[in-house]
Amino acid sequence: xxxxxxxxxxxxxxxxxxxxxxxxxxxxxxxxxxxxxxxxxxxxxxxxxxxxxxxxxxxxxxxxxxxxxxxxxxxxxxxxxxxxxxxxxxxxxxxxxxxxxxxxxxxxxxxxxxxxxxxxxxxxxxxxxxxxxxxxxxxxxxxxxxxxxxxxxxxxxxxxxxxxxxxxxxxxxxxxxxxxxxxxxxxxxxxxxxxxxxxxxxxxxxxxxxxxxxxxxxxxxxxxxxxxxxxxxxxxxxxxxxxxxxxxxxxxxxxxxxxxxxxxxxxxxxxxxxxxxxxxxxxxxxxxxxxxxxxxxxxxxxxxxxxxxxxxxxxxxxxxxxxxxxxxxxxxxxxxxxxxxxxxxxxxxxxxxxxxxxxxxxxxxxxxxxxxxxxxxxxxxxxxxxxxxxxxxxxxxxxxxxxxxxxxxxxxxxxxxxxxxxxxxxxxxxxxxxxxx
Amino acid sequence: xxxxxxxxxxxxxxxxxxxxxxxxxxxxxxxxxxxxxxxxxxxxxxxxxxxxxxxxxxxxxxxxxxxxxxxxxxxxxxxxxxxxxxxxxxxxxxxxxxxxxxxxxxxxxxxxxxxxxxxxxxxxxxxxxxxxxxxxxxxxxxxxxxxxxxxxxxxxxxxxxxxxxxxxxxxxxxxxxxxxxxxxxxxxxxxxxxxxxxxxxxxxxxxxxxxxxxxxxxxxxxxxxxxxxxxxxxxxxxxxxxxxxxxxxxxxxxxxxxxxxxxxxxxxxxxxxxxxxxxxxxxxxxxxxxxxxxxxxxxxxxxxxxxx
Numbered sequence: 148x149x150x151x152x153x154x155x156x157x158x159x160x161x162x163x164x165x166x167x168x169x170x171x172x173x174x175x176x177x178x179x180x181x182x183x184x185x186x187x188x189x190x191x192x193x194x195x196x197x198x199x200x201x202x203x204x205x206x207x208x209x210x211x212x213x214x215x216x217x218x219x220x221x222x223x224x225x226x227x228x229x230x231x232x233x234x235x236x237x238x239x240x241x242x243x244x245x246x247x248x249x250x251x252x253x254x255x256x257x258x259x260x261x262x263x264x265x266x267x268x269x270x271x272x273x274x275x276x277x278x279x280x281x282x283x284x285x286x287x288x289x290x291x292x293x294x295x296x297x298x299x300x301x302x303x304x305x306x307x308x309x310x311x312x313x314x315x316x317x318x319x320x321x322x323x324x325x326x327x328x329x330x331x332x333x334x335x336x337x338x339x340x341x342x343x344x345x346x347x348x349x350x351x352x353x354x355x356x357x358x359x360x361x362x363x364x365x366x367x368x369x370x371x372x373x374x375x376x377x378x379x380x381x382x383x384x385x386x387x388x389x390x391x392x393x394x395x396x397x398x399x400x401x402x403x404x405x406x407x408x409x410x411x412x413x414x415x416x417x418x419x420x421x422x423x424x425x426x427x428x429x430x431x432x433x434x435x436x437x438x439x440x441x442x443x444x445x446x447x448x449x450x451x452x453x454x455x456x457x458x459x460x461x462x463x464x465x466x467x468x469x470x471x472x473x474x475x476x477x478x479x480x481x482x483x484x485x486x487x488x489x490x491x492x493x494x495x496x497x498x499x500x501x502x503x504x505x506x507x508x509x510x511x512x513x514x515x516x517x518x519x520x521x522x523x524x525x526x527x528x529x530x531x532x533x534x535x536x537x538x539x540x541x542x543x544x545x546x547x548x549x550x551x552x553x554x555x556x557x558x559x560x561x562x563x564x565x566x567x568x569x570x571x572x573x574x575x576x577x578x579x580x581x582x583x584x
Numbered sequence: 585x586x587x588x589x590x591x592x593x594x595x596x597x598x599x600x601x602x603x604x605x606x607x608x609x610x611x612x613x614x615x616x617x618x619x620x621x622x623x624x625x626x627x628x629x630x631x632x633x634x635x636x637x638x639x640x641x642x643x644x645x646x647x648x649x650x651x652x653x654x655x656x657x658x659x660x661x662x663x664x665x666x667x668x669x670x671x672x673x674x675x676x677x678x679x680x681x682x683x684x685x686x687x688x689x690x691x692x693x694x695x696x697x698x699x700x701x702x703x704x705x706x707x708x709x710x711x712x713x714x715x716x717x718x719x720x721x722x723x724x725x726x727x728x729x730x731x732x733x734x735x736x737x738x739x740x741x742x743x744x745x746x747x748x749x750x751x752x753x754x755x756x757x758x759x760x761x762x763x764x765x766x767x768x769x770x771x772x773x774x775x776x777x778x779x780x781x782x783x784x785x786x787x788x789x790x791x792x793x794x795x796x797x798x799x800x801x802x803x804x805x806x807x808x809x810x811x812x813x814x815x816x817x818x819x820x821x822x823x824x825x826x827x828x829x830x831x832x833x834x835x836x837x838x839x840x841x842x843x844x845x846x847x848x849x850x851x852x853x854x855x856x857x858x859x860x861x862x863x864x865x866x867x868x869x870x871x872x873x874x875x876x877x878x879x880x881x882x883x884x885x886x887x888x889x890x891x892x
Contacts, residue, residue, distance in 0.1 A: 153684055161673065359668030363729070366635040366662040367685040369654075567637070569666065580599050 150368045158380025180399040198242040203232045205249045206256045212283045253287045326532035334525040344385040345469035352473030361566045370563040378466045460547040461524025471558035474565030496522035500529040508533035520550035588613040588768040594643035603629040605792040618783035619772040625789045627772050658687040661735035665742045669714045676710040686733040700728045739770045776882040795892045807879040810852040813837050815845035815873030
């Protein structure tokens with residue numbers, strides 16, 4: 148067996164056999180799923196509570212639109228003064244009182260609508276009431292002007308503009324959402340992976356320094372081999388952890404929703420209501436079918452290949468820098484001053500990805516950042532679902548590979564000097580000098 | 585080829601600092617070669633060059649007449665001064681890993697490890713983690729790992745630090761035995777008494793330069809001053825001393841003795857031999873003690889470093 152595979156094997160096995168690694172791997176999905184389950188259960192409890200709202204409609208115009216539903220119970224009050232109504236609602240511990248005062252014209256009625264409650268009412272409830280009233284009063288005002296509502300309704304035109312690129316690819320708004328989610332997820336995963344496992348590599352380099360084994364090892368192998376072995380071994384351990392997380396997470400989700408009967412997909416009820424409203428306004432036909440076709444229409448092969456290339460390239464680029472930092476310092480507290488220059492481009496990449504790619508995936512800013520090697524893995528991964536010309540992808544990957552070879556060379560230089568230096572916290576100036584040793 | 589290892593005008597600079605300046609040493613096959621020098625002289629850099637950890641700026645290193653290549657790592661066993669082991673790894677798997685890095689097969693490494701563990705009576709440590717062992721115990725493992733792949737050249741940098749006297753003796757005997765079995769040993773240390781005990785050749789490095797090297801015996805001969813330490817019994821010490829001073833260079837001596845003798849250091853003239861001195865002394869007093877003052881490695885070390 149050659150040296151590199153020996154080192155990879157050792158790094159992998161020590162990481163995977165490590166107790167805290169095992170605990171982290173098993174516990175974190177359990178904790179996260181448990182947390183989601185608790186939140187879901189609580190919000191379900193909250194949703195199940197029926198609210199009773201009294202309506203005092205002195206105008207007599209809108210009573211008919213309030214029909215009780217599962218969540219809200221409307222009580223229509225008659226022949227009662229506002230003050231008595233308020234007292235009654237408070238006594239019965241109802242959620243609130245909607246008062247619509249008398250008026251000669253519709254406009255006058257509109258000015259006299261008020262909601263009384265003990266606490267500040269929920270926003271979704273108020274929005275619901277407002278939209279109900281708006282619809283009714285619009286109709287009333289139209290009638291006042293002598294418009295035939297039936298005719299108006301029947302002549303309403305619903306439009307959803309079909310999108311098609313010059314090459315004949317059909318897209319739609321929901322396509323964009325799906326693309327955003329795919330790209331965002333890929334970019335964000337890479338970001339997390341770099342931070343978690345880059346740190347792990349750095350710590351393991353520092354450990355070798357503090358345990359003083361480093362000189363024994365590099366009398367047998369080249370420092371570059373040791374560094375690459377470390378990076379590859381740790382990433383394999385990281386991939387193992389990721390896969391276990393996904394499998395374990397999936398299994399736990401299913402088990403918990405089966406046991407507790409919580410539908411995980413309907414967890415965030417209020418947001419979902421809003422989503423549904425938005426969907427409805429777009430036209431109800433854009434549902435699961437269009438979602439599936441949107442996923443189907445993604446450049447999946449391209450996405451997967453590029454994901455792998457950028458993931459590996461970006462990860463190697465950053466982890467070699469992490470290894471160099473680990474070699475340059477004696478303990479973890481000294482790493483601070485070197486961490487910032489690494490984290491800055493990463494965070495920048497995520498922000499550029501989120502803010503500019505959504506706005507304009509092929510705009511100048513996102514295009515430029517998808518070429519700069521330190522941001523390209525994240526930004527390009529977010530752009531690719533929107534269709535990036537192949538030449539751009541190739542150039543970006545080549546740039547990334549060239550830079551990554553440079554950083555590995557650079558890191559190896561720092562590494563081979565740094566691992567033999569003890570007791571001194573190096574400055575940037577000194578690191579520069581090491582390059583020439 | 586009589587020399588196992590030759591360094592030929594090896595130089596190494598770190599920025600403006602010169603760590604090694606044209607250092608040439610020759611390590612004869614089967615010798616124990618003492619690499620001496622004050623702190624920061626460049627010993628460790630030279631050792632790292634030999635181990636191919638540091639590349640020299642100029643000069644050559646030859647092992648058995650061949651320029652040093654990557655495959656030579658399996659011919660060298662190196663115990664660095666800054667040494668340690670993976671703390672959370674088990675003794676056995678760690679030793680196997682390090683042996684495999686030196687190019688041994690797993691089964692062969694296992695066999696040889698068993699032999700050494702039995703020899704040093706540490707067989708039951710196989711499944712212990714390094715962090716459960718004491719420092720001395722870990723040092724034993726480290727020693728085994730260094731010699732396990734039967735290298736032609738062994739390099740020990742301060743091998744006895746961290747050992748109690750019993751274990752230090754044990755390791756010393758093992759080193760001697762390895763030498764007898766054909767290994768060549770480079771031995772870097774500050775402890776001059778172990779140099780006396782073990783080394784047959786030495787090189788002294790001071791401020792990046794080699795300032796002295798050769799057979800320890802030859803060097804001692806070179807440094808000897810023809811001075812003898814004598815203990816005399818006489819009735820009139822003052823007269824005798826004055827009398828001797830007319831003929832020789834005489835100074836007071838200080839050595840441990842049961843008798844209340846007159847203790848003197850007497851330096852021979854160029855023409856006289858030790859027999860002449862002895863004959864002269866016996867004619868005038870009773871000689872209780874007669875010993876040639878041989879310079880110790882320590883004396884040579886201090887004298888050479890001070891004069892350079």
